[in-house]
Amino acid sequence: MSRLDSMIRRLTAQRVCIHYGLDLISDLNGPILELGLGNGRTYDHLRENSKGREIFVFERSPAAHPSCTPDPQFLFEGDFRETLKRAASDLKSLAAFAHCDIGSGVPANDQVLAGAIGYLLDDLLIPGAVVLSDQALHVEQWEAIDLPNGISEGRYFLYRKSEERG
Numbered sequence: 001m002s003r004l005d006s007m008i009r010r011l012t013a014q015r016v017c018i019h020y021g022l023d024l025i026s027d028l029n030g031p032i033l034e035l036g037l038g039n040g041r042t043y044d045h046l047r048e049n050s051k052g053r054e055i056f057v058f059e060r061s062p063a064a065h066p067s068c069t070p071d072p073q074f075l076f077e078g079d080f081r082e083t084l085k086r087a088a089s090d091l092k093s094l095a096a097f098a099h100c101d102i103g104s105g106v107p108a109n110d111q112v113l114a115g116a117i118g119y120l121l122d123d124l125l126i127p128g129a130v131v132l133s134d135q136a137l138h139v140e141q142w143e144a145i146d147l148p149n150g151i152s153e154g155r156y157f158l159y160r161k162s163e164e165r166g
Helices: 003-024 041-049 080-090 107-122
Strands: 032-035 055-059 075-077 095-100 124-132 141-143 159-160
Touching: 003 041, 003 124, 003 159, 032 041, 032 107, 032 124, 041 055, 055 080, 055 107, 075 080, 095 107, 107 124
Parallel strands: 032 055, 032 095, 055 075, 095 124
Antiparallel strands: 124 159, 141 159
């Protein structure tokens, strides 16, 4: 498969999974978290399809097109491990959806980062929240959700935060 075909397949899967995740949270209130702004494509897509929800973005070094860069009050700049900690006290409400596009293409580095941020991210989510990630995240309180039809296993990972037990 050519690199172009692979990219098209990845972006198509990402779009399908984002729409599926947004459908899963349609009855929940709360903002969206976007980990990894990149060039702003998914941020822009979320903004267009999230029915006016606030979107908080986490990015090490923002370099997206200005039209796809959030206003400063919605941008947490720096290492995820630090900005997610800071967000726990800065966010006014917990999130209903998180999209994590954190892969660097170096599997060993990606696994370390994914292992470090799962529980930090969990602290920012309401019960029933949905997490879509390009990396496997192992958080005890999350249940894996089957991917939409046609999306290859391992392409993306989808989770729902368990309801709090009382």
